[in-house]
Amino acid sequence: MTPDLMDAGAERLQARTLRATPGRTESGDRSASYSRIAQTGEVDVTHGRILYLEDVSKSFDGFKAINSLNLDIAPGELRCIIGPNGAGKTTMMDIITGKTRADSGTVYFGSTIDLLRHNEPEIAQLGIGRKFQKPTVFEELTVFENLELALKTDKRVRPSMFFALDSAQQDRLAEVLHTIHLAPHVNRRAGDLSHGQKQWLEIGMLLMQDPKLLLLDEPVAGMTDEETARTAELFLSLKGQHSLMVVEHDMHFIRALAGDTGTVTVLAEGSVLAQGTLDAVQADERVIEVYLGR
Amino acid sequence: MTDLTLSSVTLPARAPLLSRTGWAAFFAALLAVCALAPMLNLWVPESSPFHLSGYMITLLGKIMCYAICALAIDLIWGYTGILSLGHGLFFALGGYMMGMYLMRQIGRDGSYQSDLPDFMVFLDWKALPWHWALSDSFVATLILIVALPGLVAFVFGWFAFRSRIQGVYFSIITQALTFAAMLLFFRNETGFGGNNGFTDFKRILGMPLATPEMRMTLFVLTGVALLGFLLLGRWLVRSKFGRVLQAIRDAERRTMFCGYDPLPYKLTIWVISAMMCGVAGALYVPQVGIINPSEMSTGASIEMAVWAAVGGRATLIGPVVGAFLVNGAKSWLTVAAPEFWLYFLGGLFIVVTLFMPRGVVGLVRRIFKKNVPSIAVDKAQAAIKTEVTEQPAEPAHLPQGARA
Numbered sequence: 166m167t168p169d170l171m172d173a174g175a176e177r178l179q180a181r182t183l184r185a186t187p188g189r190t191e192s193g194d195r196s197a198s199y200s201r202i203a204q205t206g207e208v209d210v211t212h213g214r215i216l217y218l219e220d221v222s223k224s225f226d227g228f229k230a231i232n233s234l235n236l237d238i239a240p241g242e243l244r245c246i247i248g249p250n251g252a253g254k255t256t257m258m259d260i261i262t263g264k265t266r267a268d269s270g271t272v273y274f275g276s277t278i279d280l281l282r283h284n285e286p287e288i289a290q291l292g293i294g295r296k297f298q299k300p301t302v303f304e305e306l307t308v309f310e311n312l313e314l315a316l317k318t319d320k321r322v323r324p325s326m327f328f329a330l331d332s333a334q335q336d337r338l339a340e341v342l343h344t345i346h347l348a349p350h351v352n353r354r355a356g357d358l359s360h361g362q363k364q365w366l367e368i369g370m371l372l373m374q375d376p377k378l379l380l381l382d383e384p385v386a387g388m389t390d391e392e393t394a395r396t397a398e399l400f401l402s403l404k405g406q407h408s409l410m411v412v413e414h415d416m417h418f419i420r421a422l423a424g425d426t427g428t429v430t431v432l433a434e435g436s437v438l439a440q441g442t443l444d445a446v447q448a449d450e451r452v453i454e455v456y457l458g459r
Numbered sequence: 460m461t462d463l464t465l466s467s468v469t470l471p472a473r474a475p476l477l478s479r480t481g482w483a484a485f486f487a488a489l490l491a492v493c494a495l496a497p498m499l500n501l502w503v504p505e506s507s508p509f510h511l512s513g514y515m516i517t518l519l520g521k522i523m524c525y526a527i528c529a530l531a532i533d534l535i536w537g538y539t540g541i542l543s544l545g546h547g548l549f550f551a552l553g554g555y556m557m558g559m560y561l562m563r564q565i566g567r568d569g570s571y572q573s574d575l576p577d578f579m580v581f582l583d584w585k586a587l588p589w590h591w592a593l594s595d596s597f598v599a600t601l602i603l604i605v606a607l608p609g610l611v612a613f614v615f616g617w618f619a620f621r622s623r624i625q626g627v628y629f630s631i632i633t634q635a636l637t638f639a640a641m642l643l644f645f646r647n648e649t650g651f652g653g654n655n656g657f658t659d660f661k662r663i664l665g666m667p668l669a670t671p672e673m674r675m676t677l678f679v680l681t682g683v684a685l686l687g688f689l690l691l692g693r694w695l696v697r698s699k700f701g702r703v704l705q706a707i708r709d710a711e712r713r714t715m716f717c718g719y720d721p722l723p724y725k726l727t728i729w730v731i732s733a734m735m736c737g738v739a740g741a742l743y744v745p746q747v748g749i750i751n752p753s754e755m756s757t758g759a760s761i762e763m764a765v766w767a768a769v770g771g772r773a774t775l776i777g778p779v780v781g782a783f784l785v786n787g788a789k790s791w792l793t794v795a796a797p798e799f800w801l802y803f804l805g806g807l808f809i810v811v812t813l814f815m816p817r818g819v820v821g822l823v824r825r826i827f828k829k830n831v832p833s834i835a836v837d838k839a840q841a842a843i844k845t846e847v848t849e850q851p852a853e854p855a856h857l858p859q860g861a862r863a
Contacts, residue, residue, distance in 0.1 A: 262716060289718035301713045303706045305773075309471055310702050320718045322727050328699040335470055342470075352471055374717065 208275035208292060208377055215240045215378055215408045216261070221270030222435075223256055230256040231267070232435035238378070243404040245419045245443075246412045248432035249455055254412045255298060257432070258380045262295050263288045274378070290320065294376030298383045300363040304356030308347050308366060311355050312338050315370035338373070344399065345369035360387045368399070378408045385418050397421040419443060431455075474697060476690070485686065492682030497675050513671060520678040520746045522786045523685045527739035529766035529778035530688055531732040536764065537772030538696055539728050540708030541625075545633030546736045547760035548640050549608035553737030554750040555644075556603045558657035559594035561668075561745060565661045577659070578652045588650040597664060604741040605734045612733030613726065620725045634757060641755035656751025663745055674746070681742045685779070688735055692775045695731070704728055705773075765804065769811050771818025780819055 208215065216238040223231040231253045238244050248254055259265035261272060263285040272280040280288060289295075303311050316334060318324070330338065342348045345365040350358065355366060364384060371379055381400075385393045397418055400409055413419055423429050423443045431439040431452050439449045446452050477485060496519075499511040528550055536542045562576040571580040575587065593599035615636060619629060647653040660668050667673065695701050706714045707721050714721060744750045753759070762785075770781020785807070792800045815822050 264712070284720075285712070285715035286718050286720040289716050295716050297713070301710050303702075303709050303713070305705055305709055306702060307471075313699065314702055314706055314714075314719075315717050317718075320720075322700065322723045325700040325703055325724075326695070326698050329473065330470075339470060348469075351469065370717065 292377035315373040524743040526782035531735035545637040549736035550740040551754040553740030557741035560600040608737035644752040771820035777820035
């Protein structure tokens with residue numbers, strides 16, 4: 166028997182048992198809120214996973230950008246994702262952040278929040294921050310105003326009209342300005358910053374959002390070596406309190422982030438090709454083949 | 460207003476509503492509208508060179524109504540990046556609401572000496588149609604002047620913004636909506652006087668309209684409304700709400716990933732903008748003495764956008780300046796050389812678009828402060844930057860959007 170047939174058989178059997186005994190649940194008779202109550206809007210990481218993707222697929226006009234992707238991330242983990250162009254890295258982030266709808270599969274934030282049922286602003290407010298591949302800041306606004314907009318606060322219309330920074334928020338803003346080395350440029354138009362500074366500003370905006378999970382799409386593209394090293398330092402300091410998913414092509418940067426023990430995931434053709442320490446995946450035959458071409 | 464210092468970081472203090480010079484200019488303008496203009500018009504004898512004629516008062520009052528419209532366009536276009544070519548509709552709705560009240564104020568003094576407005580008698584209608592029910596009440600009229608444009612804008616905006624209709628498509632739909640409304644108002648059966656609209660107004664609140672005093676009162680009211688809306692606009696764009704609008708204009712997706720839902724923001728400023736136009740229309744009708752469907756014509760709405768563009772988008776004072784410049788030129792040119800007016804308008808639009816992307820105000824600011832770069836320069840810089848950071852080319856088979 167092929168694995169497909171075995172799976173199908175198992176599913177049929179399970180469906181029959183469920184039908185036969187009314188009231189029985191798939192989780193083995195445990196009630197959904199056994200020993201703890203699901204809090205709406207709270208991320209439940211008691212199962213040790215902050216992000217959980219299972220069997221996610223997405224195709225564009227027949228091209229499978231994501232193909233039965235399975236991936237999960239632990240709270241506080243810094244996960245590096247590598248893969249050739251077109252491997253589906255950005256599409257995966259699009260699906261997690263609600264920009265693109267998955268064709269099938271499940272995406273959970275913690276064990277209670279189904280991300281496929283939320284739109285972009287809701288997902289951002291739940292605590293997932295995202296940095297784009299191309300630095301995207303509000304060019305006409307100053308560095309200060311960019312950070313102030315990103316600040317975690319009530320983001321509905323009326324509170325925005327009457328908003329004023331309180332002193333704790335001012336401290337937070339000053340701290341972030343310091344972290345991203347833009348304190349001297351606080352009143353400059355964001356559009357006038359250098360490319361690397363814009364990258365930093367966008368990272369600073371993420372920090373202001375105080376997300377539980379940060380998705381970073383090529384965060385050091387266009388940065389100098391020194392800036393890259395500082396960025397790696399910053400991400401390593403965030404690890405632990407935040408979970409991070411970093412997509413990057415720069416192998417030195419990945420080496421700095423993953424070290425010898427961190428997990429690196431290799432994506433290719435829309436699914437996970439290999440996963441393990443950087444040394445292990447770099448030694449993997451299939452990974453070499455994908456990167457060097459046939 | 461304390462500056463906060465933490466490890467050598469100085470945060471900017473919150474900007475005041477208006478700067479010292481801003482307030483000075485504001486009160487100077489208020490004084491000019493409320494005291495100087497009435498004095499020069501009513502008390503200075505006509506023989507004096509300082510006399511302000513009734514014609515000038517009506518013209519300035521009319522232009523101030525236009526300036527309110529330009530300001531409304533600026534909030535939605537300049538600050539939020541949504542070009543509406545349908546604000547003529549909201550202007551006309553406000554105008555028609557006021558017009559209905561003024562028609563009822565005529566009473567039995569019309570040509571047919573009937574209780575009904577003349578055009579209804581002419582159409583052989585025996586009773587007021589249902590939608591005229593509130594037109595006898597001045598209070599209800601005042602409410603409807605803001606509520607009706609607001610409601611129409613809300614319903615239209617909710618559907619348009621929820622479907623994420625953007626850019627030129629949105630502009631075209633607003634244009635189509637306004638055109639449809641014009642065709643509807645042209646019909647006699649709609650009950651708004653058909654293509655003649657409303658005219659021959661006699662009085663307002665029981666007082667005669669055609670007196671210098673009433674003309675002055677309306678002028679002062681319009682001026683105060685314009686200055687009030689300027690302050691309101693300033694308060695809006697200076698708040699975080701205003702910065703979110705600019706963020707939506709510059710990078711809507713980034714705004715969403717920051718946790719802001721653009722829909723209520725767009726809808727709020729869209730409705731505010733429509734209400735402002737409604738008020739402008741209501742102030743316009745008693746001063747000009749007529750309202751007809753031509754206010755909803757394609758050209759009328761486009762002209763509003765031209766005023767804002769000429770004055771300078773995303774500057775509050777710009778559209779007001781633009782409205783005065785363009786309409787001043789219009790009333791002079793249509794008398795001096797009527798055949799050239801349309802060429803002038805077209806040429807002006809081209810010159811502004813090509814050489815003054817931030818309008819007259821942007822030009823003046825650039826002359827006095829060297830540090831305001833023009834949009835053209837920004838674009839050139841952005842182009843250079845994207846060239847430097849260009850990503851390696853995607854495989855050819857990858858469809859568009861897969862990695863965008």
